[in-house]
Amino acid sequence: MVTAREPMASLDLPAVDDLVFGGHDIRDQSIEETVEQANEAGGVPNSKTLDAVREDLREIDERVTMGTARKCGQVVEELSDDKATNEGTLAEIVSQIRSDYETFAAEQDVDKLVVVNVASTEPPIKGDEKFDTLDELETAIEEDDSDLPASSLYAYAALVDEHPYVNFTPSTGSALGGLRELAAEKNVPHMGRDGKTGETLVKSALAPMFAGRNLQVLSWEGHNILGNTDGLVLEDDANKEGKIESKGNLLEQILGYDHHNAVRIDYTPSLGDWKTAWDHIHFQGFLETKMKMQFTWEGSDSALAAPLVLDLIRLIAYADEHGEGGEQPQLASFFKSPQGVDEHDLSVQFQKLYDYSERHLNDAPSGTVE
Amino acid sequence: MVTAREPMASLDLPAVDDLVFGGHDIRDQSIEETVEQANEAGGVPNSKTLDAVREDLREIDERVTMGTARKCGQVVEELSDDKATNEGTLAEIVSQIRSDYETFAAEQDVDKLVVVNVASTEPPIKGDEKFDTLDELETAIEEDDSDLPASSLYAYAALVDEHPYVNFTPSTGSALGGLRELAAEKNVPHMGRDGKTGETLVKSALAPMFAGRNLQVLSWEGHNILGNTDGLVLEDDANKEGKIESKGNLLEQILGYDHHNAVRIDYTPSLGDWKTAWDHIHFQGFLETKMKMQFTWEGSDSALAAPLVLDLIRLIAYADEHGEGGEQPQLASFFKSPQGVDEHDLSVQFQKLYDYSERHLNDAPSGTVE
Amino acid sequence: MVTAREPMASLDLPAVDDLVFGGHDIRDQSIEETVEQANEAGGVPNSKTLDAVREDLREIDERVTMGTARKCGQVVEELSDDKATNEGTLAEIVSQIRSDYETFAAEQDVDKLVVVNVASTEPPIKGDEKFDTLDELETAIEEDDSDLPASSLYAYAALVDEHPYVNFTPSTGSALGGLRELAAEKNVPHMGRDGKTGETLVKSALAPMFAGRNLQVLSWEGHNILGNTDGLVLEDDANKEGKIESKGNLLEQILGYDHHNAVRIDYTPSLGDWKTAWDHIHFQGFLETKMKMQFTWEGSDSALAAPLVLDLIRLIAYADEHGEGGEQPQLASFFKSPQGVDEHDLSVQFQKLYDYSERHLNDAPSGTVE
Amino acid sequence: MVTAREPMASLDLPAVDDLVFGGHDIRDQSIEETVEQANEAGGVPNSKTLDAVREDLREIDERVTMGTARKCGQVVEELSDDKATNEGTLAEIVSQIRSDYETFAAEQDVDKLVVVNVASTEPPIKGDEKFDTLDELETAIEEDDSDLPASSLYAYAALVDEHPYVNFTPSTGSALGGLRELAAEKNVPHMGRDGKTGETLVKSALAPMFAGRNLQVLSWEGHNILGNTDGLVLEDDANKEGKIESKGNLLEQILGYDHHNAVRIDYTPSLGDWKTAWDHIHFQGFLETKMKMQFTWEGSDSALAAPLVLDLIRLIAYADEHGEGGEQPQLASFFKSPQGVDEHDLSVQFQKLYDYSERHLNDAPSGTVE
Ligand SMILES: NC(=O)c1ccc[n+]([C@@H]2O[C@H](COP(=O)([O-])OP(=O)(O)OC[C@H]3O[C@@H](n4cnc5c(N)ncnc54)[C@H](O)[C@@H]3O)[C@@H](O)[C@H]2O)c1
Ligand SMILES: NC(=O)c1ccc[n+]([C@@H]2O[C@H](COP(=O)([O-])OP(=O)(O)OC[C@H]3O[C@@H](n4cnc5c(N)ncnc54)[C@H](O)[C@@H]3O)[C@@H](O)[C@H]2O)c1
Ligand SMILES: NC(=O)c1ccc[n+]([C@@H]2O[C@H](COP(=O)([O-])OP(=O)(O)OC[C@H]3O[C@@H](n4cnc5c(N)ncnc54)[C@H](O)[C@@H]3O)[C@@H](O)[C@H]2O)c1
Ligand SMILES: NC(=O)c1ccc[n+]([C@@H]2O[C@H](COP(=O)([O-])OP(=O)(O)OC[C@H]3O[C@@H](n4cnc5c(N)ncnc54)[C@H](O)[C@@H]3O)[C@@H](O)[C@H]2O)c1
Ligand code: NA
Ligand code: NA
Structure with a gap:
């Protein structure tokens, strides 16, 4: 706590x-x-x-x-x-x-x-x-x-x-x-x-690093799999819509510019209450050099x-x-x-x-x- | 810049x-x-x-x-x-x-x-x-x-x-x-x-998240592979020593407690100037539930x-x-x-x-x- | 070749x-x-x-x-x-x-x-x-x-x-x-x-390992991001349909049983001709112990x-x-x-x-x- | 079984x-x-x-x-x-x-x-x-x-x-x-x-893929962390020596050529009986294009x-x-x-x-x- x-x-x-x-x-x-x-x-x-x-x-x-x-x-x-x-x-x-x-x-x-x-x-x-x-x-x-x-x-x-x-x-x-x-x-x-318990928590800790270092984020792809009832409900496109929004919007606020930013949520029953998020961040530094960071976050949702x-x-x-x-x-x-x-x-x-x-x-x- | x-x-x-x-x-x-x-x-x-x-x-x-x-x-x-x-x-x-x-x-x-x-x-x-x-x-x-x-x-x-x-x-x-x-x-x-260009940069952005959320880090393992002359010199245990220290110490300061914290550096010539760090963070939350975050950082060192x-x-x-x-x-x-x-x-x-x-x-x- | x-x-x-x-x-x-x-x-x-x-x-x-x-x-x-x-x-x-x-x-x-x-x-x-x-x-x-x-x-x-x-x-x-x-x-x-150039190639090499060892695959989630014209065309759900099928079907043939098996393809323009696939394989072994393997494959499509x-x-x-x-x-x-x-x-x-x-x-x- | x-x-x-x-x-x-x-x-x-x-x-x-x-x-x-x-x-x-x-x-x-x-x-x-x-x-x-x-x-x-x-x-x-x-x-x-229960099992399934496709492996780095008594004993360089050998040698036999091939084992007590291997495979294809595959394997050793x-x-x-x-x-x-x-x-x-x-x-x- x-x-x-x-x-x-x-x-x-x-x-x-x-x-x-x-x-x-x-x-x-x-x-x-x-x-x-x-x-x-x-x-x-x-x-x-x-x-x-x-x-x-x-x-x-x-x-x-x-x-x-x-x-x-x-x-x-x-x-x-x-x-x-x-x-x-x-x-x-x-x-x-x-x-x-x-x-x-x-x-x-x-x-x-x-x-x-x-x-x-x-x-x-x-x-x-x-x-x-x-x-x-x-x-x-x-x-x-x-x-x-x-x-x-x-x-x-x-x-x-x-x-x-x-x-x-x-x-x-x-x-x-x-x-x-x-x-x-x-x-x-x-x-x-x-x-803000998982993937988005990490985003809000990491995105300021890219901003502060002036490393330009080109795309931030997030893919979430989870197996509980929350996941079942989020399988439905209508219910998922609000979730996707609140998971993605903060990046634009922190970075201050538009970029390719996608969040996927898939229901994977075998995971039970466990959720894995995979994020792939493509960014550009000095001399337009393209680099990347990836993370996985594996947590018990509850x-x-x-x-x-x-x-x-x-x-x-x-x-x-x-x-x-x-x-x-x-x-x-x-x-x-x-x-x-x-x-x-x-x-x-x-x-x-x-x-x-x-x-x-x-x-x-x-x-x-x- | x-x-x-x-x-x-x-x-x-x-x-x-x-x-x-x-x-x-x-x-x-x-x-x-x-x-x-x-x-x-x-x-x-x-x-x-x-x-x-x-x-x-x-x-x-x-x-x-x-x-x-x-x-x-x-x-x-x-x-x-x-x-x-x-x-x-x-x-x-x-x-x-x-x-x-x-x-x-x-x-x-x-x-x-x-x-x-x-x-x-x-x-x-x-x-x-x-x-x-x-x-x-x-x-x-x-x-x-x-x-x-x-x-x-x-x-x-x-x-x-x-x-x-x-x-x-x-x-x-x-x-x-x-x-x-x-x-x-x-x-x-x-x-x-x-x-502070890569793995340690990420550590200094992420560790405050674990601290702030009171998620107890049990172990933080980092493994770095790189292929340039810097990597060649760091192959030598004597020269590596100083690097390892400055890559690891900040965690203890941010988290405020001792935990298993290891940093490895390996010279992998095929990577040329590219460096990949893989970090594995094992942490504990509510009811002693053990969870984990992993990241890879793939950057051009120079x-x-x-x-x-x-x-x-x-x-x-x-x-x-x-x-x-x-x-x-x-x-x-x-x-x-x-x-x-x-x-x-x-x-x-x-x-x-x-x-x-x-x-x-x-x-x-x-x-x-x- | x-x-x-x-x-x-x-x-x-x-x-x-x-x-x-x-x-x-x-x-x-x-x-x-x-x-x-x-x-x-x-x-x-x-x-x-x-x-x-x-x-x-x-x-x-x-x-x-x-x-x-x-x-x-x-x-x-x-x-x-x-x-x-x-x-x-x-x-x-x-x-x-x-x-x-x-x-x-x-x-x-x-x-x-x-x-x-x-x-x-x-x-x-x-x-x-x-x-x-x-x-x-x-x-x-x-x-x-x-x-x-x-x-x-x-x-x-x-x-x-x-x-x-x-x-x-x-x-x-x-x-x-x-x-x-x-x-x-x-x-x-x-x-x-x-x-068969990438993710599916790996599937056809790995799935026989799970089969041969009698490790039961519970779910196999694949998420692909790519940035070329192929990716642009596959953004379209109609065109994507055939691709998804041929990327997923082989698992069932190799494993010999049904399981949760999903393939996602997302167009991420910044990647150019590069494609990254992330696969998450959840499997079950002795005493119903649930374990997992994850891989990323990062290749130049062409x-x-x-x-x-x-x-x-x-x-x-x-x-x-x-x-x-x-x-x-x-x-x-x-x-x-x-x-x-x-x-x-x-x-x-x-x-x-x-x-x-x-x-x-x-x-x-x-x-x-x- | x-x-x-x-x-x-x-x-x-x-x-x-x-x-x-x-x-x-x-x-x-x-x-x-x-x-x-x-x-x-x-x-x-x-x-x-x-x-x-x-x-x-x-x-x-x-x-x-x-x-x-x-x-x-x-x-x-x-x-x-x-x-x-x-x-x-x-x-x-x-x-x-x-x-x-x-x-x-x-x-x-x-x-x-x-x-x-x-x-x-x-x-x-x-x-x-x-x-x-x-x-x-x-x-x-x-x-x-x-x-x-x-x-x-x-x-x-x-x-x-x-x-x-x-x-x-x-x-x-x-x-x-x-x-x-x-x-x-x-x-x-x-x-x-x-x-052959984990990382090496995967190697023996994947390496034939690289060989068969004539994709030249430049380096294969493996990093293992585990927390049981086996890990404690393998902390000792003398005891570790035999393990490292049997984990690495098969690649050369399958691939048929020499390459950079390193295996690390670290004792990470918090993992208990769980072992995570991270492997980073750097390989070269058509027109000497360098690509990579990475995997993690997370299993209960016993x-x-x-x-x-x-x-x-x-x-x-x-x-x-x-x-x-x-x-x-x-x-x-x-x-x-x-x-x-x-x-x-x-x-x-x-x-x-x-x-x-x-x-x-x-x-x-x-x-x-x-
Ligand atoms: N890590 C997390 O668990 C997490 C993080 C952020 C947000 N949330 C949100 O918290 C909510 C609960 O998550 P969860 O994992 O406990 O889900 P859950 O599916 O396990 O539980 C939701 C419960 O709400 C009940 N319910 C549904 N509609 C209801 C209604 N109109 N009135 C009363 N009860 C209703 C369901 O029957 C179910 O028992 C979800 O909206 C989820 O998106 C959860
Ligand atoms: N991302 C990074 O590149 C990065 C990040 C943090 C710290 N550093 C540190 O910066 C230093 C340089 O890194 P690099 O990647 O450019 O290494 P490098 O090996 O490419 O270059 C180092 C240069 O220093 C020269 N050199 C060595 N000893 C010298 C001496 N005593 N006097 C003068 N020149 C000497 C070498 O001949 C070589 O030309 C290293 O100590 C490295 O640890 C680099
Ligand atoms: N790794 C790979 O590149 C790979 C692997 C497996 C399958 N494929 C398949 O190979 C095909 C080509 O992939 P790509 O990456 O070169 O795509 P691409 O988009 O770069 O090239 C496709 C070309 O086909 C042309 N084209 C489209 N419809 C046509 C038609 N009806 N008649 C003639 N030309 C037409 C387009 O104008 C374009 O020039 C795709 O179907 C792709 O799914 C590619
Ligand atoms: N996934 C796996 O568990 C796995 C895979 C391949 C190989 N192995 C090998 O199997 C062996 C056992 O692995 P583990 O995880 O069960 O280790 P463990 O440390 O849990 O058990 C080893 C047991 O052997 C005992 N022991 C040590 N030396 C002994 C001796 N000379 N005579 C009798 N008993 C002795 C120890 O006291 C301990 O009880 C190790 O050598 C390990 O490298 C294990
Ligand atoms: Na921060
Ligand atoms: Na095989």
Whole structure:
């Protein structure tokens, strides 16, 4: 976890052990079964860990209720047998989600509810400018506008009741103008999009090197293979579209010029939860000499994502505690497409978090009383 | 070139076209022949470029005189047929080099002489603390101490006559206490060691990513193969020693903990001037999950080094012009082992150069007249 | 060249220096210009070679006449400005090609004319069973059937006049039943399809290792990037289809079971004539342990293909000389989808060629007289 | 297992379930503990498998007795606390080993005893010609010649009592002239050396491709990193020497010419039982165009070796059953340096095993009686 490092470790963040998990899903498969499959297919988590948390997983499962799959694309709908996932008007769905949140918070007696979107990637929506103001958005909900995706409904339900919200996926979530307005008005912190766990993380560390050395990138080809349900959903061209975008765009921002830049994602079931990315970077130096760098990144998708989700929960709860609403630029390093932040150089993004933490540490009363 | 980028490009640096090249060598082989071999073996530079600069290369050759190979190790001595390269007392050698510098400067009528060490890597010296003061160093020269290596003689000859000095190699050069004292006393800028052109450059961009994300590096294995004379000299275990050190040390500084960290260098003649590095990084994340990243870097050694040498000449001449003597931390990003700088994070090093440049740009009179 | 190795080198093959080149194209660009671009973009051939053959290239250009682009797909049609490439009835086109062949043979006074298809890849045709007999095929030509592709027209024109024919591309060429019948009837040798120069060559060498060791391949992912006109044409999904097929199919034949097997091809202009393939092989051994092999293959497409084309010309002319008509299984090792041969193990395919050569060497009169 | 494939599967081989394991070791560490460490460090075998065989492992441990470490080099001696491993005269040691073999066979009531050397790699011995005849060898044992290594003592003890013998390591084993004479005289089958499980396996599949296509290999660099005790022992330059030899030599045999060919082995503890090999092959094609292939092979050392050991036990027992003494060329594909076989092309080696199997299947009485 990033929050286990200094200076973040010295912040007064909620303890991991104090977190209580619950949520929505649209599949029936129990978490225990999902984790068992991951253990079988890729050894992560290992059998010892699985046995140690089996009881906890069952308890969490009881706190998971049926969600909505509105506008999530066909492949997501097929994950679920349950017709219910696509039924109801938007107003009914939103009201159900809000009530699910309250029930969970009440039953678990939590101090603060944080909502994190870790659902399957939705296809990007077209024409999001029609949800540019809170007014338009709320009208759309009332009028059951068929273009509003599930991720934005979960986000609306969170923000309207002042729960901090994090979007770990490339889906729309809180990125709509209307939701940013809502968050600002209610002064609730929110941030997204798309956790930066692997290939894109490396890109954001390497591309500044090419830029700083004035080595001109001619082409940057990335090919990803992965075997989990995320991979299955991303097989679908519609759902893949948003992912591709958030994986590729940062290069142009860092390098400052156009170049051939392609990202491929292929579903390779045998890999289970493991993902391999191969990147081929063709660049040009002195006297137009063409050279190349290649890398492979082989990671367990979930082992990379899980600690970041914990970090984000802790850090956004902290921001909320300190009355910091709206987008949270100090969290930029966690995202492929950080909302409200144009900077993609990883080191500069890290620095934002360190500066934020140090500012808070310096501001904090030193705990002494006279 | 880095100096072709903003904000450096706006500094009033000497123009590349105004530079005049000359120097010392201990081999007889003409530069033209060396470049022809590089063209044949690896296509860099290509035939067109070679033909375009052939005449210039011949002129430079006439400005190259015989140097010294003192303490450069057996493999370097074997590069030269000429016994002279190892003869004379230190005092005689130093006086010869100083006079060579002056002759060159006078004949070419240069405004400023900058000395850059791009000679073959020497074996590291033992017991450098006996050259810790200028006094000790000058006594050692007078007494013909057999431990002083060629690189430090060239550096002494430069600094004592107030010529800025850059050490692009892992050799000792100006890193001795006595030479640092001399540079400070005379207020001459100098900087080193070991140009950061390839594998180590990538390390300094990637390691901060692992550190920032709290992904624990378990082992970082690097294997380099290259085919030029640099490779031939580094085949020798004694000469290789210094190189290995400066390629490996930065990881520990960036990561802040010990781990298995090995660097191999193998001479593979068929590669000519091309170098391939393969790095294998084994790291551990959440729940002790072991993952890995691998990269290959395939570059033309000379095409990577040449622009940096030009950058360094321009920037150190500029520093000299502005009365900035001693070590030059703003140049840290160019070196594997930047003298006087502990920071190895590439982005932070880049920032030092940008800050330096902007400071100078802001200080500069804006060119307006009343 | 394979034919420079024993035992093939001892066969009485036509000398490379005796070959005269000519042909059809549908682009206007001169060969000299194409080769100049390849030299600029990727250094193959190098400037010296280019200068040495410049005159020959101009002469060949004069022997190249306008061909037909029937059924070659839109992207091929766009390569040519000339409307003529798509005009005329099939009967007119065939008669033109036959007359072009005769004119070339007469003007150059060649002993034997060999036709090799090295044109851009066509989209695969649907319903090729309607050309299953020579009768059906000739009727289709008379009736101007819009489904017959250019490659089969060039092949028909060759075979009907008893010129040996080689198809170095994945296009249909002589693979139609009707053309096989024609070749058999006229006893003309012909062979195809799709030169095996890179990734697929490696597959046919490696897959038998997995099979022989009973290591179960779970998935074999291949990703190809290339920058030449071949790459541009293969960007088009229709044209790519045939290529993908012939790159993937052999694995199933060698391994003998189904597995996840994907091939990607991406056009990356900066690579010029260079192609990089990255393959990721996930396999399972003892106790279901999952392991992996990855390889990259970085070759100059043309430098890999050219010698094989020369080999094939020499070997098929030889077969023709010896009265061997129909498909030529001894040439299987040269092709991704060898016509009439099910064996894909490279070593076994090589053995076919060695056996063929040795049979001929043993049969040949030993040159002694009594 | 290779013997699970046809045609070997149809041979009347001993069933795996009927095998009983025992042996010598010089370390105290129990097998259970070794396997537990492998499970922890690299997940092979996984926890389920470990639990399933735990009891068997304990039983095998009881059948393991103290062996000898004569001439195994310092690093092997350090594996053992027990002085006994280096004590006794050769005659005493041999007699002890023979009696250990008999005790095991008697107690377990086995039909046939097969001895397989899977001990740590010894340093290669110098001057093995002094053991060229059985006479010389037996004299050396009597005279306690300090140059005879442990592996040859275990081999002698096996062969003299007519137990088939397999050497899975690069150590000397039965490769001495005197032991080959003994095996021939007694008509006992034996074979070695050095199981071909990874990098070298790939080399023997790929090198024939370069040879057959007349692509000239300029250099073949191999770099291996591994983390188990095998790696620890191979850290020692003396012990590594034999391994390097058997990993490199085959290329020259297959290619038929000299080239730059280097193999590196580094101990990287974090990898546990996993081994990664990186190979870089630089080759030259048409018009001297230089191209390259690179591969990585990432395998679990033990999961790759174990099935081959089972295969070899089954196949050498079968050979013994059929009265086939001396070296066993049909087993060449299993070894990096197959004794008595010059052929290194993997496919040709596989073919030897298939031919052998089919010959036996055809010879076998069809099992019918009238
Ligand atoms: N390394 C990573 O794992 C990583 C990194 C960046 C982003 N992400 C994103 O995080 C998300 C989750 O990834 P994952 O690997 O855990 O995927 P997953 O497929 O294992 O889990 C997604 C879960 O979301 C559920 N779901 C789908 N649509 C839903 C909806 N509308 N409402 C409620 N639940 C819904 C699915 O049933 C499934 O249980 C994906 O969007 C992915 O792109 C993951
Ligand atoms: N990418 C790079 O090229 C790169 C990067 C970092 C550091 N370096 C260092 O720069 C140096 C030069 O590298 P290169 O590739 O040009 O090597 P090179 O072998 O091509 O050139 C070195 C030259 O130095 C000469 N020489 C050796 N000892 C000398 C001495 N005592 N006095 C004068 N001349 C001497 C040699 O004769 C040769 O002409 C090496 O030390 C290398 O380690 C190079
Ligand atoms: N390594 C290799 O180069 C390789 C390997 C296997 C197969 N092939 C196949 O060989 C063919 C040629 O490859 P390339 O790299 O030389 O491609 P290329 O694009 O450089 O050349 C193809 C030429 O064919 C011409 N052409 C296209 N359609 C034609 C038609 N109907 N009639 C006459 N000319 C036509 C084009 O104008 C172009 O000049 C392709 O089909 C390719 O898939 C090439
Ligand atoms: N993939 C593979 O595992 C592989 C492939 C080819 C060859 N080999 C060879 O097989 C051998 C075993 O490999 P490993 O990975 O199992 O090694 P390991 O280090 O795990 O096991 C070797 C065992 O041999 C014991 N030993 C050492 N010297 C001995 C002696 N003189 N007498 C009796 N026991 C002795 C050690 O104590 C240890 O228990 C090595 O020589 C290795 O080079 C292994
Ligand atoms: Na960075
Ligand atoms: Na083979």
